[in-house]
Each structure stands twice: as structure tokens, then as C-alpha cells.
Amino acid sequence: MGILSRWSWPDIDGLKNFKGTLVHSANWDLGGATWEDDAKDWQDKNVAVIGLGSTALQIVAALHPKVGKLYNFGRGKAWISPPFAVTKFSELLSRDVFSDENYVFSEEEKERLDDPVFGRQFRHALEQDMNSLHTVTMRNSPLQQQVQVWFKAHMIHRLAKKPEIAEKLIPDFSVTCRRLTPAPGYLDALCQENVELIISDIEHVTSDTVETKDGNQTKLDVIICATGFDSSYRYPFPIIGRDGVDLCDKWTPTAKTYLSVCVDGFPNCFFGLGPNSTIGTGSLIPMIEHQVDYAVQVAMKLQRERLKSIEVKKRAVEDFDRFIETVFTEKVRTWYKLGKEEGRVVGLWPGSTLHALKALKYPRWEDFNYEQExxxxxxxxxxxxxxxxxxxxxTLTGDRAWYLSKEYMDVPSIPTATIKNKV
Ligand SMILES: Cc1cc2nc3c(=O)[nH]c(=O)nc-3n(C[C@H](O)[C@H](O)[C@H](O)COP(=O)(O)OP(=O)(O)OC[C@H]3O[C@@H](n4cnc5c(N)ncnc54)[C@H](O)[C@@H]3O)c2cc1C
Ligand SMILES: NC(=O)c1ccc[n+]([C@@H]2O[C@H](COP(=O)([O-])OP(=O)(O)OC[C@H]3O[C@@H](n4cnc5c(N)ncnc54)[C@H](OP(=O)(O)O)[C@@H]3O)[C@@H](O)[C@H]2O)c1
Structure with a gap:
């Protein structure tokens, strides 16, 4: 059902009293064929984007040329990184890719990516780069410190026209405490005349105004809430396990699992992108693939051994929970912690991408209980x-000498000495 699919309105006093256009980034229902269509009459309008997450940054960068005045409301700080893997892109595509542009593939490049050899080489190079960054997520590690210096310099440089914004925006928490997304064009947008960054909690909203705690009042025609999702993993329908227990209740106040894929009391139930599935640095695709492979291995075991059920041991769930508790330390508000500054991290896998993939590759069958048919x-x-x-x-169907097929045969190389002797 997705991690980031249950959008919710922010808890802002009076938001529903707003009489202008009010929309959430994840429920864009303004009627036009595209967002540009929706924004075509906004040239003279005052538009607010609430939020400083990846979504808000991308909306601000894209929207500011189309509106009269754009106000970006934030209540914290944010690391803005340059796009990742720029050198690698330039090298692989044999052309200069600039670090502050949103990269657009040309039609020829897309065709080249259809070539399975080049496509694989390209993905391998980028993912290898991403998978080299895990130590950046370690508090005070040399790479974390180096990246902070680098990002800070990047932000100050891009905000040279409005240096006061750099002071408001540059965080004192570690990079990657919150999900890091490159935001090409965002810092440049903040330097435009028609863009204003307001860092102050919103006190309340009236029919046409947002008032912030610092006393500022901003008249608006449009409010776009890029304020995120309900990441509690409490699904909007019941999933009932043993003894009539609803998963929602089981996961209140905190969603706990075994290795992100299953939970005690819910036999034969396995998750893709369940709690603690997101990775601090990297793509979710390999995670999804390995979680699905895990469930397939379970199904094959059930079939092979004609089992009625498989259920993870409570002890194993508790042990994974204890492991998670020891891994995350820093105080910062993020959807990884249900939008709170402190508390259990329910979003992130407690390790690197490669660590997750290895942990999921070979199920530890001894961590489960089984029922026979x-x-x-x-x-x-x-x-x-x-x-x-x-x-x-x-049934006399299928291969009855399958052990001779390529995938099963181990063909040892002939020792060099033997070849020489024969010669
Ligand atoms: C704006 C945005 C950008 C992102 N970019 C990246 C990225 O660059 N890289 C990355 O790795 N990850 C990214 N993510 C994270 C992203 O959530 C995952 O990568 C991926 O989309 C999750 O896949 P999923 O199939 O688990 O969930 P989703 O893609 O969210 O799909 C969930 C599906 O379940 C359906 N559903 C929900 N409830 C019900 C129900 N009760 N009955 C029937 N159907 C239901 C929904 O309608 C939806 O179709 C991004 C997320 C967002 C919001
Ligand atoms: N790869 C991509 O290009 C891409 C793009 C978009 C999204 N994503 C994924 O989607 C995830 C969610 O991104 P998101 O930006 O939609 O959500 P988000 O990261 O949860 O950010 C929500 C923002 O809204 C703010 N907010 C929430 N309630 C508020 C309130 N009442 N008043 C003022 N501000 C409020 C939050 O402030 P606080 O931080 O202070 O709580 C935060 O800045 C990302 O982390 C990422 O994983 C990826």
C-alpha cells in the first residue's frame, strides 16, 4: 500500500477556513490536464508553498516563474545538496552535466539506455556511487563532516544574492537525518525577486491570510501544502492476525517488525516496503526486489515442506527492535520518526542498502515457528x-534431468598444469 501514499492535511489552525485555492501536493485535484494548466492563471497571484521537504523544494523550483509572488513557509532548516553523481553522468554520457540543473535525458540518450549492455553499465555505475556513501549517515564520521562543509559551501555560493537566507536555512543537524533530495533550481529560486522564504511556525490561517508566530501576515490566493504523509503504517482497513488482533492496534504506538518484512501474530503475511524499509542513501528499488524475493522464498518453503503456516518468533521481532534502538541517535524532526523530533525511527532500515540486501538474501529459518498441515x-x-x-x-512433464542444466552445473576450470602436461 506504499509508505508515502497516505497523505494528510497539516495540523494548522484555521486551514480549512481558507477561501482561496487549497491543495495538497499528493492530492493535486485542481482539474487541469497538467499542473502547468492549473497554474496558467497564477501570474498575478500570491501563492504559498508550505514545507521544506523534497516535494516543497521541487515545487518551488518549478512554480516560481509562473506566479506573481511565491511564499515558501518552513518551520525548520534543510540541507540542500547538489545533484548526486554529476561527474559520473558526464563521464557516462560524454557530455558536461551541470550540478545545478535538473538533468534531462535527450532522446538519443534514452535510446542508448535501451541497449542492455550500456543500460546495465549506467545503472551499475550510478548505484555503485550511491552505495559508497553510507558512512555519510554516521554521526561525526569524516565523510559526514566533509559533506557538511561541502553542502554549506554550495548553499552559501548559490545564495550569494540573498546571504541572509543561508543563515536561516543551513541546519546544525547532520546531513541525512532527514531524507536528502537534491533540489536543482531551489536555491536559485529563493534568490528571485518574487520569492520569499518565511521561516516561522504558522499561527493560524484565515479566509485569505497566513499569520506566522513572528507576527507576519501574508495575503494569499493559493496555498499548496507540501507537508508530507502519514507514515505511521496504520493502514485504513483492518488486517486481522491471530486471536483477532488488528495490525493497526499491534502497531500503536510504534510499528515493529522482523527485518521490515513480517511481524509475530500475523502468520503467512509478508510486507514490501513495510516499516523500517527506507534506506538512508540509495534507491528503494533493490530493497523492494529483495523483500519480494524474501516472500517468494517463504512461499517456496511452505510449498516444498507442505507447511500450513510460518510465523516469526516474538523474540526475533524484539531483537530487531533493540537493534534499531541502538542505531539512531540524533534529535531532528522527520517523517522517519512520524514527524516527531524524538522517538523510535519507523522509516529507516538500520544500516546501509547493501547491509539490508544481505540480511534479506538468505532467510534465517530458525527465527520462525511453523505449523504442519x-x-x-x-x-x-x-x-x-x-x-x-x-x-x-x-506427471512426466518438465525436465527430468534438470541437474544438468546450466544453472545447476558447476564446471570447474581445468588446472593450467594439466593443460601444459598434455601439450
Ligand atoms: C514524490 C515522491 C518521490 C519519490 N521518489 C523516490 C525516488 O526517487 N527513489 C526512490 O527509491 N523512492 C522514491 N519515493 C519513495 C516511493 O514511495 C517508493 O519508491 C515507491 O513508490 C513505493 O512503492 P510502493 O509500490 O510500495 O507504493 P506506492 O507507489 O505508494 O503504491 C501504493 C499503491 O497502493 C494503492 N493502495 C493504497 N491503499 C489501498 C487500498 N486500501 N486498496 C487498494 N489499493 C491501495 C495506492 O493507490 C497505490 O497505487 C518517492 C516518493 C514520493 C512521494
Ligand atoms: N526523489 C525525489 O525526487 C523525491 C521528491 C519528493 C519526495 N520524495 C520522497 O517523499 C518523501 C516525503 O517528502 P515530502 O516533502 O512530501 O514530505 P516531508 O519530507 O515529510 O516534508 C514535509 C514538510 O512539511 C513541513 N510541515 C509539515 N507539517 C507542517 C505544518 N503544520 N506547518 C508547517 N510545515 C509543516 C515539514 O516540516 P518539519 O520538517 O519541520 O516537520 C516538512 O518540511 C521524501 O522524504 C522522499 O523520500 C522524493
């Missing part, structure tokens, strides 16, 4: 040996 055969724990033959022989 009902009936007489279950008196012998090896009842799954069945009638002594496999399906291929019984």
Missing part, C-alpha cells in the same frame, strides 16, 4: 517426503 501425515516431521517421487516423474 493438518491430518495423519503430520505425525512424521518429514511427511513432506511424500510418496518418494517428484512431480516431474509422476
Amino acid at each position: 493438518d491430518g495423519e501425515s503430520s505425525h512424521n516431521s518429514l511427511y513432506w517426503l511424500g510418496n518418494g517421487m517428484t512431480n516431474n516423474e509422476k
Whole structure:
């Protein structure tokens, strides 16, 4: 059901009293064929973007040329990184890619990516780069310190026209405490005449005005809430486990799992991108793939051993929880912690991407309890040996010499000495 699919209105006093256009970034329902269509009459309008997350930054960068005045409301600070892997892009595509542009692939480049050899080489190079960055997430590590210096210099440089913004925006918390997304064009947008960054909590909203705690009142025609999602993992429908327990209740106040993929009390139930699935630096695609592979391995075990159910041990869930508690330390507000400054991290995997993939690759079967199928055969724990033959022989279908296929055969190389002797 997704991690970032349950959008919610921010808890802002009076928001619903606003009489202008009010929209949430994840529920853009203004009726036009595209957002540009929706914004075509906003040239003279005062538009607010609330939020300083990845979404808000991208909206501000794209929207400011189309509106009269754009106000970006934030209540904290944010690291703005240059786009990642720029050198690698330039090298692989044999052309200069500039660090503050949103990268656009040309049609020729897209065609080149269709070539399986180049496509694989390209993805491998980028993912290898991303997977080299994990130590940046370690508090006070040399790479974390180096990256802070680098990002700070980048922000100061891009904000040279309005240096007072750099002071308001540059955080004192570590990079990657909150999800880091490059925001090409955002810092340049903040330097434009028609853009204003307001860092102050919103006191309340009236029919046409946002009032902030610092006493400022801003008259508005449009409010765009880029204020994030409900990341509590409490799904809007019941999932009932053993003894009638609803997963929502089980996960109140905190969603806990075993390795992000399952939870005790919910046999035969496995998650893709459940709690603690997001990775601090890197793409979620390999994580999704490995979680699905995990569930497939479970299903194959159930079939092979003719089991009725598999259920993770409570102890294993508690141990994973204890491990998570020891890994995250810094105080900062983020959706990783349900939008709070402190408390259990429910968003992030407690390690690197490669660490997650390795942990999920080979299920530790001893961390699970099993139930055998009902009936007489279950008196012998090896009842799954069945009638002594496999399906291929019984039905005379499928390969009956499969052990000779390439994927099973181990062909040792011939030792060099032997070849020489023969010569
Ligand atoms: C703006 C944005 C940008 C992102 N960019 C990146 C990125 O660059 N790289 C990255 O790795 N990750 C990114 N993410 C994270 C992203 O959430 C995941 O990468 C990915 O989309 C999650 O896939 P999913 O299938 O688990 O969930 P989703 O893509 O959210 O899909 C969930 C689906 O479940 C459906 N659903 C929900 N409830 C029900 C129900 N009750 N009944 C039936 N259907 C239901 C929804 O309609 C939806 O179709 C981004 C997220 C957002 C919001
Ligand atoms: N790869 C990409 O290009 C991309 C792009 C967009 C999103 N994403 C993914 O989607 C995730 C969610 O991004 P998001 O930006 O939509 O959400 P988000 O990261 O949760 O950011 C929400 C923002 O809204 C602010 N906010 C919330 N309630 C508020 C209130 N009452 N008053 C004022 N401000 C309020 C938050 O402030 P506080 O921080 O102070 O709470 C925060 O700045 C990202 O972390 C990322 O994983 C990825």
C-alpha cells in the first residue's frame, strides 16, 4: 500500500477556513490536464508553498516563474545538496552535466539506455556511487563532516544574492537525518525577486491570510501544502492476525517488525516496503526486489515442506527492535520518526542498502515457528517426503534431468598444469 501514499492535511489552525485555492501536493485535484494548466492563471497571484521537504523544494523550483509572488513557509532548516553523481553522468554520457540543473535525458540518450549492455553499465555505475556513501549517515564520521562543509559551501555560493537566507536555512543537524533530495533550481529560486522564504511556525490561517508566530501576515490566493504523509503504517482497513488482533492496534504506538518484512501474530503475511524499509542513501528499488524475493522464498518453503503456516518468533521481532534502538541517535524532526523530533525511527532500515540486501538474501529459518498441515501425515516431521517421487516423474512433464542444466552445473576450470602436461 506504499509508505508515502497516505497523505494528510497539516495540523494548522484555521486551514480549512481558507477561501482561496487549497491543495495538497499528493492530492493535486485542481482539474487541469497538467499542473502547468492549473497554474496558467497564477501570474498575478500570491501563492504559498508550505514545507521544506523534497516535494516543497521541487515545487518551488518549478512554480516560481509562473506566479506573481511565491511564499515558501518552513518551520525548520534543510540541507540542500547538489545533484548526486554529476561527474559520473558526464563521464557516462560524454557530455558536461551541470550540478545545478535538473538533468534531462535527450532522446538519443534514452535510446542508448535501451541497449542492455550500456543500460546495465549506467545503472551499475550510478548505484555503485550511491552505495559508497553510507558512512555519510554516521554521526561525526569524516565523510559526514566533509559533506557538511561541502553542502554549506554550495548553499552559501548559490545564495550569494540573498546571504541572509543561508543563515536561516543551513541546519546544525547532520546531513541525512532527514531524507536528502537534491533540489536543482531551489536555491536559485529563493534568490528571485518574487520569492520569499518565511521561516516561522504558522499561527493560524484565515479566509485569505497566513499569520506566522513572528507576527507576519501574508495575503494569499493559493496555498499548496507540501507537508508530507502519514507514515505511521496504520493502514485504513483492518488486517486481522491471530486471536483477532488488528495490525493497526499491534502497531500503536510504534510499528515493529522482523527485518521490515513480517511481524509475530500475523502468520503467512509478508510486507514490501513495510516499516523500517527506507534506506538512508540509495534507491528503494533493490530493497523492494529483495523483500519480494524474501516472500517468494517463504512461499517456496511452505510449498516444498507442505507447511500450513510460518510465523516469526516474538523474540526475533524484539531483537530487531533493540537493534534499531541502538542505531539512531540524533534529535531532528522527520517523517522517519512520524514527524516527531524524538522517538523510535519507523522509516529507516538500520544500516546501509547493501547491509539490508544481505540480511534479506538468505532467510534465517530458525527465527520462525511453523505449523504442519493438518491430518495423519503430520505425525512424521518429514511427511513432506511424500510418496518418494517428484512431480516431474509422476506427471512426466518438465525436465527430468534438470541437474544438468546450466544453472545447476558447476564446471570447474581445468588446472593450467594439466593443460601444459598434455601439450
Ligand atoms: C514524490 C515522491 C518521490 C519519490 N521518489 C523516490 C525516488 O526517487 N527513489 C526512490 O527509491 N523512492 C522514491 N519515493 C519513495 C516511493 O514511495 C517508493 O519508491 C515507491 O513508490 C513505493 O512503492 P510502493 O509500490 O510500495 O507504493 P506506492 O507507489 O505508494 O503504491 C501504493 C499503491 O497502493 C494503492 N493502495 C493504497 N491503499 C489501498 C487500498 N486500501 N486498496 C487498494 N489499493 C491501495 C495506492 O493507490 C497505490 O497505487 C518517492 C516518493 C514520493 C512521494
Ligand atoms: N526523489 C525525489 O525526487 C523525491 C521528491 C519528493 C519526495 N520524495 C520522497 O517523499 C518523501 C516525503 O517528502 P515530502 O516533502 O512530501 O514530505 P516531508 O519530507 O515529510 O516534508 C514535509 C514538510 O512539511 C513541513 N510541515 C509539515 N507539517 C507542517 C505544518 N503544520 N506547518 C508547517 N510545515 C509543516 C515539514 O516540516 P518539519 O520538517 O519541520 O516537520 C516538512 O518540511 C521524501 O522524504 C522522499 O523520500 C522524493
